[in-house]
Amino acid sequence: VPARSGILAAAQDFLEQYAREVPAAPDPAARLRAVRAEIDRTGSYTHTPDELAFGARVAWRNAARCIGRLYWNSLIVRDLRQFRHPDDIADQCFEHLRLATNGGRLRPVVSVFAPDAPRLLNEQLVRYADDPRVARTAELARAHGWKGGEGPFEVLPLLVQRTPDTAPECYELPDDAVLEVPLTHPRHPGFGSLGLRWYAVPAVSDMTLEIGGVRYPTAPFNGWYMGTEIGSRNLADADRYDRLAAVAELFGLDTAHPRTLWKDRALVELNLAVLHSFAEAGVTMADHHTESQRFLAHIEREARHGRPVPTDWSWIVPPLSSGSTAVFHRYYDAPDEALRPAFLRRADPWS
Amino acid sequence: VPARSGILAAAQDFLEQYAREVPAAPDPAARLRAVRAEIDRTGSYTHTPDELAFGARVAWRNAARCIGRLYWNSLIVRDLRQFRHPDDIADQCFEHLRLATNGGRLRPVVSVFAPDAPRLLNEQLVRYADDPRVARTAELARAHGWKGGEGPFEVLPLLVQRTPDTAPECYELPDDAVLEVPLTHPRHPGFGSLGLRWYAVPAVSDMTLEIGGVRYPTAPFNGWYMGTEIGSRNLADADRYDRLAAVAELFGLDTAHPRTLWKDRALVELNLAVLHSFAEAGVTMADHHTESQRFLAHIEREARHGRPVPTDWSWIVPPLSSGSTAVFHRYYDAPDEALRPAFLRRADPWS
Ligand code: HEM
Numbered sequence: 001v002p003a004r005s006g007i008l009a010a011a012q013d014f015l016e017q018y019a020r021e022v023p024a025a026p027d028p029a030a031r032l033r034a035v036r037a038e039i040d041r042t043g044s045y046t047h048t049p050d051e052l053a054f055g056a057r058v059a060w061r062n063a064a065r066c067i068g069r070l071y072w073n074s075l076i077v078r079d080l081r082q083f084r085h086p087d088d089i090a091d092q093c094f095e096h097l098r099l100a101t102n103g104g105r106l107r108p109v110v111s112v113f114a115p116d117a118p119r120l121l122n123e124q125l126v127r128y129a130d131d132p133r134v135a136r137t138a139e140l141a142r143a144h145g146w147k148g149g150e151g152p153f154e155v156l157p158l159l160v161q162r163t164p165d166t167a168p169e170c171y172e173l174p175d176d177a178v179l180e181v182p183l184t185h186p187r188h189p190g191f192g193s194l195g196l197r198w199y200a201v202p203a204v205s206d207m208t209l210e211i212g213g214v215r216y217p218t219a220p221f222n223g224w225y226m227g228t229e230i231g232s233r234n235l236a237d238a239d240r241y242d243r244l245a246a247v248a249e250l251f252g253l254d255t256a257h258p259r260t261l262w263k264d265r266a267l268v269e270l271n272l273a274v275l276h277s278f279a280e281a282g283v284t285m286a287d288h289h290t291e292s293q294r295f296l297a298h299i300e301r302e303a304r305h306g307r308p309v310p311t312d313w314s315w316i317v318p319p320l321s322s323g324s325t326a327v328f329h330r331y332y333d334a335p336d337e338a339l340r341p342a343f344l345r346r347a348d349p350w351s
Numbered sequence: 352v353p354a355r356s357g358i359l360a361a362a363q364d365f366l367e368q369y370a371r372e373v374p375a376a377p378d379p380a381a382r383l384r385a386v387r388a389e390i391d392r393t394g395s396y397t398h399t400p401d402e403l404a405f406g407a408r409v410a411w412r413n414a415a416r417c418i419g420r421l422y423w424n425s426l427i428v429r430d431l432r433q434f435r436h437p438d439d440i441a442d443q444c445f446e447h448l449r450l451a452t453n454g455g456r457l458r459p460v461v462s463v464f465a466p467d468a469p470r471l472l473n474e475q476l477v478r479y480a481d482d483p484r485v486a487r488t489a490e491l492a493r494a495h496g497w498k499g500g501e502g503p504f505e506v507l508p509l510l511v512q513r514t515p516d517t518a519p520e521c522y523e524l525p526d527d528a529v530l531e532v533p534l535t536h537p538r539h540p541g542f543g544s545l546g547l548r549w550y551a552v553p554a555v556s557d558m559t560l561e562i563g564g565v566r567y568p569t570a571p572f573n574g575w576y577m578g579t580e581i582g583s584r585n586l587a588d589a590d591r592y593d594r595l596a597a598v599a600e601l602f603g604l605d606t607a608h609p610r611t612l613w614k615d616r617a618l619v620e621l622n623l624a625v626l627h628s629f630a631e632a633g634v635t636m637a638d639h640h641t642e643s644q645r646f647l648a649h650i651e652r653e654a655r656h657g658r659p660v661p662t663d664w665s666w667i668v669p670p671l672s673s674g675s676t677a678v679f680h681r682y683y684d685a686p687d688e689a690l691r692p693a694f695l696r697r698a699d700p701w702s
């Protein structure tokens with residue numbers, strides 16, 4: 001069957017890469033024979049925990065849109081393939097958040113559930129119900145019994161679905177799993193009155209991890225935030241929280257014409273509040289200048305290993321003062337859609 | 352000969368496009384017969400003034416990196432194919448600047464010299480000798496007798512070269528051809544002490560205009576500035592004037608760490624000074640928010656004519672507060688290297 005020869009070829013590519021990059025890896029020929037036998041018998045195969053960890057790390061390394069890849073090799077990989085019950089999926093996601101949060105010293109973590117485990121319907125493990133971006137998820141939660149989501153910045157419950165046709169289960173996130181930071185400004189005491197806040201751990205839960213031909217659709221991962229993601233996009237975008245006008249008003253800016261650069265100034269104040277507040281709260285966060293420098297260090301380090309760094313310029317270059325970041329002024333190795341292992345976008349959790 | 356059939360095919364494409372888009376164009380079949388005869392006889396052919404004007408305008412419309420294309424159809428096209436002497440080339444370039452400057456109400460203009468006219472060795476008609484970007488041109492000018500360029504912001508002479516092997520002629524730009532704007536800040540009276548200034552008319556002189564298979568290597572064109580080109584790039588880039596630290600010092604910013612966002616704040620002040628000073632001086636300039644809106648209007652208008660708008664995202668999106676401009680949040684028709692008429696980058700003026 002083409003599907004089987006597809007997975008076998010992908011498995012072979014992956015096992016060869018693993019053997020090439022990891023000197024301690026067992027003999028790839030023997031391992032490939034075992035994998036072929038398992039595919040013949042069952043249609044798929046089971047990664048060893050070491051293969052899984054290597055595969056997840058390389059998937060991060062291959063993420064052409066990610067500026068944070070310098071630390072790809074220290075990703076904490078949780079092998080959670082034994083869990084099948086939605087209650088356990090939810091519990092393990094909460095535990096993921098606790099591990100990743102680590103009292104504020106954030107750690108990059110991925111939790112890999114079995115290929116046929118229930119699916120997460122959330123875009124990220126933590127999202128706010130009044131964020132326009134997740135309006136449909138919030139509706140879905142309410143349709144399945146969730147009572148919250150009336151006020152600002154209420155954390156959405158986790159929605160876990162067993163099969164495409166069953167109703168999702170709703171799980172409120174426990175308080176001790178969600179660290180949040182209320183936003184204040186280092187110089188404007190009135191900033192707090194805007195009532196802005198954001199959560200500490202960005203944990204993407206709507207991508208499929210593919211390793212050696214095996215797809216893991218439930219594999220939430222997190223790094224830490226680069227400040228601009230919150231200050232220049234989540235809180236600023238017109239189709240997200242859209243708070244630039246409110247910030248401008250607080251700072252008394254002249255909003256009569258775009259050429260007063262009130263938006264540009266409000267963005268700086270908002271981004272400064274984000275960086276300041278996370279620092280005060282002791283929560284890991286990088287500014288876009290520093291993260292840009294790290295990314296170039298990553299490229300240099302990869303070059304020493306003879307590896308290209310496929311990169312999507314328009315995603316890597318930060319949305320604030322882009323021309324003044326180190327990553328703006330150069331070209332990169334082109335992204336390669338076919339590169340694996342990878343975290344893949346998908347139309348929906350079951351596609 | 353392949354070259355002849357190449358130019359003939361390109362001529363045919365162009366003349367058909369011209370007839371399609373311009374209802375008043377003469378019968379394309381008859382025109383193509385004449386063009387074919389001229390190519391057979393001479394190896395090339397001569398555009399009518401109307402063809403030249405149409406071709407130059409469409410070359411602008413096709414410029415995938417240009418955000419300013421809304422006004423492509425009102426480009427002033429100067430047909431200067433009769434001039435061959437370097438003195439005349441220089442004089443006509445000065446006249447170009449006067450026409451484009453128009454007392455501050457800038458007009459988009461292109462000056463098209465004959466395909467075999469002398470070449471301009473300058474990147475733009477106006478450039479400053481202490482701009483690191485044109486260090487080699489400044490050296491060349493000095494090697495050919497230019498005595499200036501010791502102080503800050505001295506305008507480079509025009510360098511006109513008859514053949515690849517002859518020495519270029521140097522022409523100082525007359526004062527009445529170069530409008531400049533000293534930079535001040537709307538709220539910081541000390542800003543003027545930084546001694547910053549910029550010229551009004553960005554006139555690119557190092558690209559080849561190609562229309563219907565005919566190449567015009569001497570065809571300087573100008574629009575007006577978008578403020579960020581000066582405030583976020585020319586005066587800010589580390590390998591250009593690199594003045595962010597000076598601006599930060601003037602405003603008393605804390606430059607101890609990138610996370611204070613001192614660069615981001617200095618950029619806003621510098622960009623504001625640029626927009627403010629040009630407005631005060633009555634010189635046309637667009638801010639990046641407004642120019643972004645215009646570009647989206649351009650796309651809509653082109654769509655009504657059934658035309659795609661090939662666009663290079665990474666060039667179109669402004670380098671300041673990119674996430675808050677209207678052009679950031681979408682995809683575009685892909686650029687097409689083969690699209691003609693076009694302004695083309697080249698390795699050197701004679702290649
Ligand atoms: C360690 C700190 C990290 C930082 C600062 C960081 C930063 C970023 C940023 C700024 C983006 C663009 C997001 C957007 O514009 O929506 C991004 C995208 C991405 N990152 Fe990272 N990242 C980090 C860790 C990770 C980890 C641990 C993984 C996976 C194991 C990862 C995988 C990805 C992927 C797959 C994307 C593309 C997402 C998409 O297509 O929507 N990143 N990252």
Ligand code: HEM
Nearest residue numbers: 411414416417418419459460461572573574575576577694
């Ligand atoms: C009318 C106002 C105009 C504005 C505001 C404008 C704006 C811009 C900007 C911001 C860029 C990017 C420059 C850079 O980052 O280096 C650009 C590039 C370009 N523009 Fe325009 N432009 C205007 C008029 C024109 C005209 C009149 C032409 C030709 C007739 C033109 C042709 C081009 C081309 C060919 C490029 C690419 C240059 C390159 O590859 O280096 N533009 N424009």
